[in-house]
Amino acid sequence: MNPELFGFLMDRLFADGALDVYWIPVYMKKNRPGTMLQVLCKEDIKTTVIDRILSETTTLGVRYYSARRRLLWRDQLDVETRFGTIPVKRVKDPQGRIRHVPEYEVCRKIALENNLPLRLVYDTVAKEAAKKMTNDEC
Amino acid sequence: MNPELFGFLMDRLFADGALDVYWIPVYMKKNRPGTMLQVLCKEDIKTTVIDRILSETTTLGVRYYSARRRLLWRDQLDVETRFGTIPVKRVKDPQGRIRHVPEYEVCRKIALENNLPLRLVYDTVAKEAAKKMTNDEC
Amino acid sequence: MNPELFGFLMDRLFADGALDVYWIPVYMKKNRPGTMLQVLCKEDIKTTVIDRILSETTTLGVRYYSARRRLLWRDQLDVETRFGTIPVKRVKDPQGRIRHVPEYEVCRKIALENNLPLRLVYDTVAKEAAKKMTNDEC
Amino acid sequence: MNPELFGFLMDRLFADGALDVYWIPVYMKKNRPGTMLQVLCKEDIKTTVIDRILSETTTLGVRYYSARRRLLWRDQLDVETRFGTIPVKRVKDPQGRIRHVPEYEVCRKIALENNLPLRLVYDTVAKEAAKKMTNDEC
């Protein structure tokens, strides 16, 4: 399959409700470099997802099996930072420690507008969020 | 395992009746680049496939689990083209659209004999097949 | 480096004038999966590109060397198709054969608006372009 | 996630009792190169393994499913070789053929001390082990 089609398929699968989509490079018969598509979705959209793959790709078949997931507790807050108000995800690890994950798309926009490295914006926001939240609530 | 052994193993697994065989590059402990072998086969040759892997490779064990598949409807026809009669697979996607997939090995031979890009032979045959079949039957 | 930063870096490098940007998965010391960044650019923006990489990533150094390129002749035309006017690249291969490459972003939009597989839009436009151009000019 | 953290996580997972740990390079959304972690473990340490992953990485969730394994029979013997006594694993393939796998860490030490290629030490020990064991017991 033409690699240009993959990006489109990924967008459509996320729009269909897929929880995760990624490609894995594989080696196939007859010296063909291949790409294995893996999609994680809830049971109730399984048919939609399989239909999408069979329509958009050149594959002749789709394999599927059940898996379970364990997810960390998380919520989202707005935090005041030097760059303005930023949505920050709070994630609680199995020992109850909280870490703060700034919203990617917002940091991306700030980095572009201020001509700053994204890494720097990220770290600054995460640090300010951690400080603020410790004072505010814990 | 010596990489030269992989091609041989793949041939043998297909001869044993495997539906699909591919390698995935993985990173293992102690800084070892590894190769994960995945084989898809029907339940009834599972033992043959596992025996083959355990005989041909240096692995000490094989993991397996059940998966289900959904396959597109397909059949095969012979189509007259400017390059002669070519077997062409007809595949029906979930919306009922037909696409035509020329037989790889035949196109390969034609490309070699006529010193043409394989891509060109493929596209030409697929186009002629689509045209012909539309006239003939649909 | 956090994988979220890669997409941003890629956008910035293309905006800086890079001709090509891609990642290669590599295995590094101490069992670390790594990502090697390769950028192709003209000599005159070399410093900008290196600065960008050293600012946006956590790498401590950048390697570079000269390479030459051979490019196929190509131009772009607007072609009337059943989906409207589409920009199509004409590419001439070393034997002088022309192939037609529809503009990705336009096909993408059409596929979304008409709820059609991108593959189908692509093939249809390429076929119509090839037909039209043959009649018009060659 | 920072690639430096992967090596540490791997060590910890093996210390927790994991049977196998490896990384697979994957392509994620938004042009992010990712790394998929796969761990094989017995049912009884599943919670420990999932906790470890959720604590050491930045992932928000872990997927898991059951698989079965078939293992080759094996034991370990000490073999006298020109390099001293070396632990050698005996592995029996499905046809009952025995092969001899010298202990990696011991061969590694010998190669370093004698400034010899590891490949040479390995092959020599395997060959001597095969010869010795044939004479001794089979």
Place this chain on the structure above:
Amino acid sequence: MNPELFGFLMDRLFADGALDVYWIPVYMKKNRPGTMLQVLCKEDIKTTVIDRILSETTTLGVRYYSARRRLLWRDQLDVETRFGTIPVKRVKDPQGRIRHVPEYEVCRKIALENNLPLRLVYDTVAKEAAKKMTNDEC
């Protein structure tokens, strides 16, 4: 590019005189999994190789640069083994140590005809070759 075309291209490039051909999985813009083709060839067939790539693939350009090589001394001998006469490559490493590399295609045929693991045929031939040659000449 369709992955089916890669195997064909590889065959053609070797027939053109390429010394080495391989694919590297890469991540490209717009979430496209790509495949980078690398070919090693002598200066005098450079144009043929570039033409071949530009004809058989959908790429618009090819990059090239000079590299040097250091090769080990090697020759080839016929060796009598329990499986008949086998061509065996002798390779001399930088310290002057000889190793023996049986011809892959011949071992492959023997393994198939005798229904033996290729690994076993390989190791047996290499061992017999090493023994024989030591007696004969060194």
Place this chain on the structure above:
Amino acid sequence: MNPELFGFLMDRLFADGALDVYWIPVYMKKNRPGTMLQVLCKEDIKTTVIDRILSETTTLGVRYYSARRRLLWRDQLDVETRFGTIPVKRVKDPQGRIRHVPEYEVCRKIALENNLPLRLVYDTVAKEAAKKMTNDEC
């Protein structure tokens, strides 16, 4: 080549003075998954590095070419943290911004001894180092 040999080779190449060593998964002819080794070293140990590769691996030849590097300015300081004195690298990016990179092996030991996620130790040390250094000197 047996993947177990790669880790050993990497250790030896770093001991020989290589600046960087990594593997790239590649697809080779005859359906063989391969591993391309890339080593970066100064001109003066080129022969040592090539000899090492030709001795430790089964390759028959090594390719090499010249490249240049641009490195960021960096030095190393000892920083007092809640975990004791830690060596921290200071790196200056092209815009003159300083970032702090704690020494991996020391953080690793602390994480193990205190049963803490390595990620947490890393981030804490980097944050304390940044704070301390700002007060002390800038």
